[in-house]
Amino acid sequence: MAEAQNWRAWLLTDTPTSRRHARLSALYQGWLSFRGNTMAMVGFWILILLGVMAIAAPLLAPHDPFAQNLGNRLQPLGSEEHLLGTDSLGRDILSRLIYGSRITLYIVGLVALIAPITGLLVGTVAGYLGGWTDQVLMRITDIFLAFPRLVLALAFVAALGAGIENAVLAISLTAWPPYARIARAETLTIRSSDYISAIQLQGAGALRIITKHIWPLCISSLIVRVTLDMAGIILAAAGLGFLGLGAQPPSPEWGAMISEGRRFILDHWWVATVPGMAIFTVSLAFNLLGDGLRDVLDPKDSDK
């Protein structure tokens, strides 16, 4: 108990003794203010649950998500052995839902890596170098921004062929421009600060300044944006899956599951309803978390 008190005092100190101490202290205070936001915590725990579900899928799933049993098809909710019923091929919906969380996290994770990194690269280079590099890069960004996202993603998938990886690529291609904008704006303010001039005088090159001194400062605003974007990414991926352009059967991707259940919607409503609830819950969780994170990391924009 006393030890915990000491830790708290150490973390909440006004006079940090080292760089790491200061960083941990800032992190802890951010966590405290984040924890006070009930809705954000709800989102946070839903996502933790999702993560656990994805990791422990083989342990949690009561059945094989691919095992068909035509004699047992379209069982209703709460039936014996199948809590959430079965689909048109007699597969256990709960198990498919649990395995599907892996696909959702996989897609979201990849897009959340590719899009912000691309945007960070383009934005910081454009912002730091300025001149015609800036002109060309930002023009390209504007062109991508001016496109209808879903339609463009559709066209990309059409050309590349359906599949999870191509869906990820298509969504990333349409998602990076806002990050480039943010990164560029941040870079422009950082570029003119004194400490950058100091490093320049020490002889640091553009590459070193961008990677070591500008990137770290752009991260927090990008993280907020990514979290707020996650819901959109999930919805886009589910939309592509629903159209048959994302994950292919028999993969238990949630959007594809809805599309499958759509054929029986009037008589066997749960087949399409359950995966939709899952998508809604997860994207809601990301929105809640994103709002909370924004309040902590980027207070000037909160309450909008």
Next chain:
Amino acid sequence: MALAEHKTEGRHRAPLELWIRAVFVTLGSVVVTMLGLMFLTFVIGRVMPIDPVLAIVGEQASKSTYDAAYEQLGLDRPIIVQFGLYVWDVINGDFGKSLLTARPVAEDIKRVFPATLELATLGVIAGIVLGVPLGVVAAVKRGTWIDQVARVIALVGYSMPIFWLGLMGLLVFYGILGWVGGPGRVGIFYVDIVPPVTGMILVDSILDRNWDVFKDALSHIVLPASLLGYYSLAYISRMTRSFMLEQLSAEYITTARVKGMSESAVIWRHAFKNIRVQLITVIALSYATLLEGSVLTEIIFSWPGIGSYITTALLSADMNAVMGGTVVVGLVFILLNIFSDLLYKFFDPRAK
């Protein structure tokens, strides 16, 4: 975003002259953006894996047939020339022939576009009528239960997969309650009864004074339009709220209150008046998003609009149709963006 650009230079010039300059600058950026859009669709349609020649001549074609088609499509010329030809075709409204319908893509689009326009327009009207007052009230009664309700409505809107909500709507209001018409634009007995003048069936049936068709069409459109309306409501109400909050915290509002002005006059005559231009920008943007967002909605409701057209073409590798559809949607999207941009520059004195 253009909202943040407050240009202070050239304040002494006549507003009209400035505006004309803005128009030219904007036109330039439209041209560049359009060229970019066409280049992307060109790359997707011509250079990527699907072989356009095979799509036309089929797998079994002989080498000579293949080569003839290859040359006819101009694929033996340099890429840049091909791109130039493509741009020229698009400018002339020629998107090539659809493999699926065997008609020119431009004609197909002309036929399906009004259906999407009708749906999106009703959607955005619903979004404005409900979203703007909700946003204003949420801002004025900030922190109360109304504000919380508005917040939840928006949050759910941002998090809900539209195609799923559409399915649930069909299940409840069509399947269980039977309050609305099912998928499609009209019931099977009313198909092709009114002469297509505008292509928008509600308008056409009014012009034809055929009230049975009108009623039936209304019962079919109400659900998909409300669905799209909900999404624009979520966006419009949030934006309205944040614009209003910004105005209400300004000093001139305090002054007005101190002068003893009634609260409704403060809200509507002062604060709201100042956010009108910003609001129009938001509405134009949400209209553009709805035109695009109707893709999934159209699939759910078997709505014969441009979203259904693109998706059907896509699933049968009808690349001309996909590219034509993408260019048209992109063009509308860009034009709406530009329109709101210009409007903003023209009407908002702060932007001059």
